[in-house]
Amino acid sequence: MADKKKKNTEEVIDSKKLAALEARLEGLNEELEEAKKISEEAEKKAEAAKSDYLRLMAEFDTFRRRTAEENLSLVTSASADTIKGLLPILDDCEIALASLEKSTDSEAAKEGTMMIFTKLTHFLQGKGLERIEAKGTDFDTELHEAVTTFPAPSEALKGKVIDVVQTGYTLGGKVLRYAKVVVGA
Numbered sequence: 150m151a152d153k154k155k156k157n158t159e160e161v162i163d164s165k166k167l168a169a170l171e172a173r174l175e176g177l178n179e180e181l182e183e184a185k186k187i188s189e190e191a192e193k194k195a196e197a198a199k200s201d202y203l204r205l206m207a208e209f210d211t212f213r214r215r216t217a218e219e220n221l222s223l224v225t226s227a228s229a230d231t232i233k234g235l236l237p238i239l240d241d242c243e244i245a246l247a248s249l250e251k252s253t254d255s256e257a258a259k260e261g262t263m264m265i266f267t268k269l270t271h272f273l274q275g276k277g278l279e280r281i282e283a284k285g286t287d288f289d290t291e292l293h294e295a296v297t298t299f300p301a302p303s304e305a306l307k308g309k310v311i312d313v314v315q316t317g318y319t320l321g322g323k324v325l326r327y328a329k330v331v332v333g334a
Contacts, residue, residue: 154319171285173287174233178246183291190246197312202295206316227324228276228277229319229320229325232273232276232325233325233326235269235273236318236325236326238269239266239269239273240314240315240316241268242262242266242269243266243267243316245266246259246263246266247260249262253296275325276320277320277321278318278319278320278325279318279319279320280316280317280318281303281317281318281319281324281327281328282294283310283313283316283318283330284308284310284311284312284313286308286309286310287308287309287310288309288310288330288332292315292319292324292327292328293317293323293327293328293329293332294316294327294328294329294330294331295319295330295331295332296314296329296330296331297331297332298331298333298334299311299312299331299332299333299334300334301334302331302333306333307333307334308332308333309331309332309333310328310330310331310333311330311331312330313328313329313330313331313332314327314329314330314331315328316328317329
């Protein structure tokens with residue numbers, strides 16, 4: 150009987166230990182579930198922070214590129230305005246050269262004017278200025294501005310530029326000033 154009592158006591162102790170272990174296991178499982186939830190929330194926050202970071206980097210890259218393009222555009226625009234201001238001087242040099250060619254006096258004036266004209270055109274060409282060659286070409290509204298039409302001396306000159314009233318120029322591939330021309334009709 151003592152053995153039986155001892156065995157019952159051991160079973161009671163074992164069942165208490167088992168109950169305690171099960172209660173502890175249940176507590177640990179609850180802690181594990183809570184840790185999983187915290188871990189998932191942290192992963193979501195990390196993913197959101199990463200997404201925000203990538204978006205901000207893309208926006209900054211776009212801002213940097215746009216700013217660089219605007220600065221380049223500003224410099225190009227300032228350069229175009231400066232060159233545009235020099236075009237009337239270039240026109241005057243052409244007119245002076247044409248009138249000096251007709252005159253028989255003063256060879257020195259011809260040479261001096263030609264030297265100024267050459268230096269100015271070389272400087273402007275170095276900045277990207279190009280002359281629009283118009284005489285004898287087909288009339289093109291992208292490059293030419295028709296001042297007037299004139300009866301074409303031959304059928305081949307119809308729709309072509311017969312004379313150039315004012316030379317046109319491009320700067321960096323963009324028309325700075327249209328060539329003013331007379332077109333054969």
